[in-house]
Amino acid sequence: SGSNFSTITVCRELHEMGFHVSHSQITRLYSRFTSLDKGENGTLSREDFQRIPELAINPLGDRIINAFFPEGEDQVNFRGFMRTLAHFRPIEDNEKNKDPTASEPLNSRTNKLLFAFQLYDLDRDDKISRDELLQVLRMMVGVNISDEQLGSIADRTIQEADQNGDNSISFNEFIKVLEKVDVEQKMSIRFLH
Amino acid sequence: MACRTCLWLLGTTFFTCTVRLVVEGTEVGATQGSHPEPGVVGSNHSQAGGGHGSSISGIQIVTFKWHHVEAPYLIALWILVAGVSKMVVELNHNLTSVIPESALLIIIGWILGGIIYGADKMQTFTLTPTVFFFYLLPQVILDAGYFMPNKLFFSNMGAILVYAVIGTCWNAATVGLGLWGCWLGGAMGDIDIGLLQFLLFGSLIAAVDPVAVIAVFEEVHVNEVLFIMVFGESLLNDGVTVVLFNVFDAFVSLGGAEIDAVEIIKGIISFFVVAFGGSLVGIIFALLISLLTRCTKNIQIIEPGFIFILGYLSYLTAEMLSLSAILSIVFCGICCQKYINANMDERSVTTVRYVMKVLANGSETIIFVFLGISAIDPAVWVWNTGFILLTLLFIFVFRFIGVFLLTWILNKYRLVPLEFIDQVVMSYGGLRGAVAYGLVAMLDENKFKEKNLMVSTTLIVVYFTVMLQGITMKPLVTWLKVKRAAVTELTLAEKIQNRTFDHMLVAIEDISGQIGHNYMRDKWHNFEERWLCWFLMKPSARKSRDYIFNIFHQLNLKDAMSYVKEVRATHKVRESHDNLILQDIVPSVCLDMHEQDLTMRESEDFNAHHLLQQHLYRGRKQVLKHRYSRSHLETNRDENEVQEIFQRTMRSRLESFKSAKMGVAPAKKIQTKHQKKDKPQKVRGEGTFSPFLHVRPHSHPLIGNVMSLSTSLLGFETTSTATIFPLSFNLLLNLFLQIDQSQ
Secondary structure: OOOOHHHHHHHHHHOOOOOOOOOHHHHHHHHHHHHOOOOOOEEEEEHHHHHHHHHHOOHHHHHHHHHOOOOOOOOOHHHHHHHHHHHOOOOOOHHHHOOOOOOOOOOOOHHHHHHHHHOOOOOOOOOOOOHHHHHHHHEEEEOOHHHHHHHHHHHHHHHOOOOOOOOOEEEHHHHHHHOOOOOHHHOOOOOHH | HHHHHHHHHHHHHHHHHHHHHHHHHHHHHHHHHHHOOOOOOOOOOOOOOOOOOOOOOOOOOOOOHHHHHHHHHHHHHHHHHHHHHHHHHHOOOHHHHOOOHHHHHHHHHHHHHHHHHHHOOOOOOOOOOHHHHHHHHHHHHHHHOOOOOHHHHHHHHOOOOOOOHHHHHHHHHHHHHHHHHHHHHOOOOOOOOOHHHHHHHHHHHHHHHHHHHHHOOOOOOHHHHHHHHHHHHHHHHHHHHHHHHHHHHHHHHHHHOOOHHHHHHHHHHHHHHHHHHHHHHHHHHHHHHHHHHHHOOOHHHHHHHHHHHHHHHHHHHHHHHHOOOHHHHHHHHHHHHHHHHOOOOHHHHHHHHHHHHHHHHHHHHHHHHHHHHOOHHHHHHOHHHHHHHHHHHHHHHHHHHHHHHHHHHHHHHOOOOOOOOHHHHHHHHHOOOHHHHHHHOOOOOOOOOOHHHHHHHHHHHHHHHHHHHHHHHHHHHHHHHHHHHHOOOOOOHHHHHHHHHHHHHHHHHHOOOOOOOOOOHHHHHHHHHHHHHHHOOOOHHHOOHHHHHHHHOOOOOHHHHHHHHEEEEEEEOOOOOOOOOOOOOOOOOEEEOOOOHHHHOOOOHHHHHHHHHHHHHHHHHHHHOOOOOOOOOOHHHHHHHHHHHHHHHHHHHHHHHHHHHHHOOHHHHHHHHHHHHOOOHHHHHHHOOOOHHHHHOOOOOHHHHHHHHHHHHOOOOOOOOOOOOHHHHHHHHHHHHHHHHHO
């Protein structure tokens, strides 16, 4: 069971990251973390995530699991776990004006969009190519759409977003095409207060 | 076109024939009634048409024995007439999309009432309270309870209760007091009435009616939260209505002088008793039903009967104990749905669902037709302009004020606030219906001198809300939505991304193990799993209760083989040959912002958007959107979606395991994993694995991979009985062995 001192350290680190979460929330999430950690070695592997049944019926389940693991690694500790979850915290109004010189908190609009962007961009080349978009589309769509139809949807989507004509979507183009979407609301879970 | 005219003609001829028969029947009945013939009913007398006495001159080959069958015949005939009216109403879809069905049925009721009145010079058929409350209303409410989306209902329970209790009390008080004030001011002329009677009238006219609400909201599709608010309110406010009605009725009988603090306190206490008592009765009957269905494995043919009988009994029992009968039957339906659906055979479940809809639909039709017929009765018509107009004004205005006030308070505590347009729809959708009429018809004429005035007013209020508000609801909503939306068309990218966000949120919620406020929900869930399911569900039902297990169960040999083949072969997505379009009930008006974009001109663009709209997986947030509908049964298309996603996920995980088979020796890891677990059930399950582990320890990394795949597939942490299905799983395992050996 989570020893108190480690949750306090994590709490402090998260506060430094700009992720202000209450102590009780951390304790709760820590107990969730340990319940997922079947190997009881303080880290989660991909299999631990895959053991959550609802993720198996989520079209983007595996991609999101991936998002928890930093580049090239196979284990994630509690710090990393919280780091990823931090993206989903609602943006508080009073925080918006807090400290312009501090580094941007993880749950800012840009960082949320970056998280979403990296779901598509697996090879981390800062561009969503047509293939990458197709992959994600295919995951989200039923089997009744043929490859050609899906391809044309992907093409049109890229057309809408692409501004510099390289037939792929860069992060800035991604931000621009979603500027009217209320990202703060759509990517926030209220319990992370 | 010809077909349609034929149907029209058929309908009208049938119609007139039945009506004529009814009229003749009543005429015969009336003339017969004037001849006092002792013991006519049920006896085998032969009756000549003119009542010629009892001497028979010879053997009658055929006789007309009307009295013999009068009562059941009339009942059956009226049900038939109601059914035919519904058919007539449904003939023209353009009409029904403008005017809601309930309004059209009332109009037909007027016509029928006119015919009968013309034939009989009095209204022989009216909606009597007994028939309404005992034979027509229970089915409708049971249907509402059984198909209630529980999760949605209970997560919004707080708000629903606020509207139902406080809102109804507010409505009753303001309408009653307002009318009293105006009466004192002389706006109504000289009528024999008092404060208490006004309050009583206010309490019975204040309640939102579930039958009317469903009927109108069928056409106007609103978002789920809004729907459950109005719907839940209409169901739960019965507790308040019953109490207020009984309390004020008693007060009127006592007379104003006897009312003191004690009586008022008794009234308040009676509210709690009635409400909670009614719900308790319903829950007890739900338990009974669940237990019964648990034991009916061998006599599945009777199962559906139990549901209906016990549901009806719960209604009558609560009525007998002077508790809230509607609350009782609602909670009976709500609490038993999950267990009986799990316990009963599939065919029984389908039967219950379908019969429930048939009965509810039939009842609703009859109710509305009779609401129309009951109006054509000059004996009850008393016109008092002031009273009627003021009532209409007050219920309308005070409803708006009440809803906005309560919502303003509620929004401070709600996670997702209710918006302006939602509030407008909620206020405007507060329809009054047959329950108010039933209550007012039950009033005692001796105590309430102005009963007829109240009856007429109630009828007018019902017609106003059901017809006028029903007809104008859709245009109002469209206008508001368009005004509010002013939306630019969403681009494809935005649509895709919105759906991505949905899936992301759901996944993060599942990973972090939290959905909204859930400490209570977790506790309830645990309690339910440990005790209730064990008690109320058949053992076999418990095992297959878990959604995922269900789907995994459906992995048959063919599926397993196809996975395996696809791992080896290149991926080929199944081509769609024609439009295997999952039928999408396109709502006519929809308050969901991103659903319909009808102004797309460019056809190619439209195609892409259309395709996306139809084929994007809906994700759990939207799957939970239960469109409660009186006439449509939900088909299980969500299961297809879920199965597809599950198969695809498993396939890709399989691939990654297979590709990782080279460098990993996971067998050792698995053993330690298993031993560390201390849950007894899991140990039981592992017994089936150990033979494999022993026989082939480390030489087959693939098996090791498969093992860990299996633990991740089957080591689901949800159900306590992690019983593994050896059959299908071993099958899979054998197939892998085969592949491995063949390579």
